[in-house]
Amino acid sequence: MAWFSLVLAGLCEMVGVAMINKLHKDRNWQSFVFLLIGFGSSFLFLAYAMKSLPMGTAYAIWTGIGASGGALLGMLLYGESKDWKRIIFILMVLGAAIGLKIVS
Structure with missing residues (x-):
């Protein structure tokens, strides 16, 4: 249940970031x-x-979901650059979050 809550927290973070814009x-x-x-x-x-x-794992995954999701929302909803290099770095952030889940 904690992991589900953490993913939900990241998705809510994406909503907050989109609303700032x-x-x-x-x-x-x-x-x-x-x-x-x-x-x-x-x-x-x-x-x-x-x-x-663990605090470090939870915070890293929360910020990773929020940052990656915010960047993706910017690309999809606000016409930000969809350059392949940007997508690679977003995938790296998500990969790091998944790696933290695996080792936790």
Whole structure:
């Protein structure tokens, strides 16, 4: 259950990051509310996961999902560069997160 909670925390982090970008563009209260919900729920799920997972592993995987997911959302939703080098580095971050799961 802790690993599921950790992945959910990373996905909520992605929502929060996407809402930061949306808030910069739209400046409306809905984006701000979703930003708070995204980051708030992300921290709650992370805290739950850290009850049984090592702090270093949980934090690294949480940030890896958030960073990779944020970059992918930028490419898919906001027209950011889809250069193959960028995709390779995103895969490296995800590979490192998977490696931490394997050795934990």
